[in-house]
Amino acid sequence: MDKHKKNFSFIAISAVIGFMIAIQFQTVKEPVERDTRDLWQLREALLQEKELQSELLSEIRSIEEKLLAYESKQKQSKEQALRDTIEELKVEAGLTEVQVPGLTLRIEPILEDIQIGAHVSKDLSPELLKRLLNELNMYDAKYVSVDGQRIINTTVIREITNETKIDGHALSKFPIEVKVGVDNFEVAEKLYNRIKASKATEEFFTESLKLTISEPIPEVTIPAYDNPIQIRYLESLKANEGGNT
Structure with missing residues (x-):
């Protein structure tokens, strides 16, 4: 019985060692496709990615700040929050001078x-x-x-x-x-x-x-955009449609 246990232990240990060697070989094996870019190209690509990441994080922070401000204003005055939102949308649409x-x-x-x-x-x-x-x-x-x-x-x-x-x-x-x-x-x-x-x-x-x-x-x-904006495919909502009015 002890002999069988020893054989089984030896086989199990050998299998584990073989599996680890296979993983190590796969890890160090060279990829099929090599990156042929030089160091400066890689640095430039890395810099572009960092700039993009910074811009995205900045935009996320800006949106989060707007949401927090909007929620705070909602608690204080829903009407004022709506007015501020409309003014912000006007600026974004180009309808105000900046x-x-x-x-x-x-x-x-x-x-x-x-x-x-x-x-x-x-x-x-x-x-x-x-x-x-x-x-x-x-x-x-x-x-x-x-x-x-x-x-x-x-x-x-x-x-x-x-x-x-x-x-x-x-x-x-x-x-x-x-x-x-x-x-x-x-x-x-x-x-x-x-x-x-x-x-x-x-x-x-x-x-x-x-x-x-x-x-x-x-x-x-x-200057602000001073021509009429054509709105297509939109219709005004009737008083008895679309929610509580």
């Missing part, structure tokens, strides 16, 4: 081309303007106006009768000012550095246009 840190971009024809008689585009093309706005949004621009026209989610930029128009407003005269607002001055500086290093100025140059980017300032005024 004064925030930011910078100004200036678009005008290249003077040298005018002097030598080269062909200069009469208007800023919709495609070039859209590319610029997309790039600004990519660099965390929050409030934008072009030639005094506030840009919001429903803004329409297109060419009508050979003129570029923003919600019906014609961009027919140079220079054209693009005002950009952000949450804080640090973001404004980051946006300035990124847009300066981008290919935006080169793209405008190929269209015989000069894009001048001013240094960030503590306060720029972005």
